[in-house]
Structure formats: structure tokens, C-alpha cells
Amino acid sequence: MRLIGRLSSESSANSFGDYLTCLDIRNSVEPEADGAWAVWVFSEDQLEASHQALAEFVANPKDPKFGRASQKAGAIRQREEKEKIEFAKRVQTKDTILGNYGLGPLTLALIGACCGLAVVAGFPPTDVVHLADEPFYRHLYITLLRPGFGFLSEVQHGEVWRLITPIFIHMSIVHLLFNMLWLKDLGSMIEARQGSLKLLLLVVVTGIGSNLGQAWFFGPDFGGMSGVLYGLFGFIWMRGKLDPASGLRLNKPDIVMMVGWFFLCLIGIIPHVANGAHGFGLALGMIWGAAPPLLKKLFKL
Numbered sequence: 001m002r003l004i005g006r007l008s009s010e011s012s013a014n015s016f017g018d019y020l021t022c023l024d025i026r027n028s029v030e031p032e033a034d035g036a037w038a039v040w041v042f043s044e045d046q047l048e049a050s051h052q053a054l055a056e057f058v059a060n061p062k063d064p065k066f067g068r069a070s071q072k073a074g075a076i077r078q079r080e081e082k083e084k085i086e087f088a089k090r091v092q093t094k095d096t097i098l099g100n101y102g103l104g105p106l107t108l109a110l111i112g113a114c115c116g117l118a119v120v121a122g123f124p125p126t127d128v129v130h131l132a133d134e135p136f137y138r139h140l141y142i143t144l145l146r147p148g149f150g151f152l153s154e155v156q157h158g159e160v161w162r163l164i165t166p167i168f169i170h171m172s173i174v175h176l177l178f179n180m181l182w183l184k185d186l187g188s189m190i191e192a193r194q195g196s197l198k199l200l201l202l203v204v205v206t207g208i209g210s211n212l213g214q215a216w217f218f219g220p221d222f223g224g225m226s227g228v229l230y231g232l233f234g235f236i237w238m239r240g241k242l243d244p245a246s247g248l249r250l251n252k253p254d255i256v257m258m259v260g261w262f263f264l265c266l267i268g269i270i271p272h273v274a275n276g277a278h279g280f281g282l283a284l285g286m287i288w289g290a291a292p293p294l295l296k297k298l299f300k301l
Helices: 010-022 044-059 064-089 094-098 105-121 173-194 197-218 226-241 253-267 275-299
Strands: 002-007 027-033 037-041
Touching: 002 010, 002 044, 010 027, 010 037, 010 044, 010 064, 010 226, 027 044, 037 044, 037 094, 037 197, 173 197, 173 275, 197 275, 226 253, 253 275
Parallel strands: none
Antiparallel strands: 002 037, 027 037
């Protein structure tokens, strides 16, 4: 910034500053120790025009054009402030996308359930071959077929919770922390933008779907929230792309991370992962996220 002059009073400095604003010259007025007010101009390219304007103001400060400039400058500043707010809404960073929603009540309850189970029951020992051998977890895992008992025998006998409870079982502290961090971000975003009921439905549908898919193709010894997380991820990804007004957004690094992790697990670089749950959860979430916007566009045609 460059100082272009000093004026004796705050009112005259503000009036002249308003006039410069109307001339599209960015400026600032500041008080000085001796009671005078300094006028600063942001761009050196506008110094000549600023000095000329200052000479006109000093020669005739009561010129009506300076009075009109004050009203016009107020409108200009209001418009600029509105444009700043609108721009801030359009700019998407990791903080605005994943970190600015607070922790939704249902999201908090899900995190509490997962962490609470780990505290009460501990993590399954690494040498456990089957969850059925664990006194506590044997009541939470899911089996599709049991010899002599038939399809989903426990569920048919009233233990319907087994369809969903594997999402709360985590195998280690790292497994738990990783999943809870993603649940906090993805769950809170959906809860803030779509409501707790939508999040609950997504968790139930993608949880049951991913559990059944994993159990059918890979067997019953699995657990974790990751199938649901890929469902939430797929839902946000598709809905955000096809319906920007939904307020759901993912930035590119997060998409690359989730998709990259999916394939690293799938090809075996990261072992002992419920790939079936990941795949079924992701597919269900993407279909749920994409279907309503696509159907809406189709029927408009």
C-alpha cells in the first residue's frame, strides 16, 4: 500500500475513501497519533488517479459528487461482502467438506457402540480361527448356512440382530480407530445434510447387505464398520456428483484414498480384509446415491 495524503477529520477521510471506492480504487483510511487521518491506496498503478482525486476533494470537499459517492460506496461494499460469502460457500476444502459439520447424534451413538463393545468384550485374540469360539462374539456374528440347521438358522429362530451386529465387531485398535475416523466424517456429513433418519437407513441397509455379501462369499468370520463406510462413501460420491444441491461433497484426495484402499485390499496387498463387505457396501451406496437424481432427470425428459 502507498500513502497518498492526510486529512484533518475522520468524516472527511471516510468521505474521500468512499469516493475512491466509487472510482474502483481500493483504499484504507487510518487514524494517526496527531489526530489526522491517513489515506492509503492498495495499488501503485492507481497512485496518479488517487492524487488527482485527492486534489479535487481538497479544493472542494462539499462538492455533491462526494456526498453521492458515500451512498454508492455503501452499496458497493455490501455487494462485495455478499460475493465473498457466496465464494466461501463454493470453495470446497477438506475442512469445509469433512470437518465442518460437528458430530451428529446418531454418528456419535454408532461410534460409542463400536468403542463400547471393544471396551466391554475386548478385541478377538489374533489366534482365534472362528468367532464362534469366542464366548461373547459368538452371539454377534452371522452365518448363512449351518449344517443341519438351514439358511440363516439363527435369524429364523429370532436372533435377527445378527444381520447387523458384525458391523460393531473390530479386530484391533488400529481397525477400530481407522473406521471411527471415517465414520465421524462421512456419517456427520450425511446426518447434517440429509438428517439422522437417512443416515440410519443407510447404515441398516448397507450394513445388512455388506454382511450378507461377505458371509455368502467368504464365510462368517469377519467384522467391522468398513462395509457401511464404503456404502456411505458411495452414497456421498454419487449424490454429490449428480445432485450438487444436496450439499454432499467429497474432495479428490479422499476419493483417491478410498478407491485406492479398496483395490489394495482387493488384490491382497493389505491382507485379512472383508473385501466382500467393501464391495457390496460400495455398490449399495452408489446405487442409492445415483438412482434418485438419474430417475428425476429421466422423467423430466
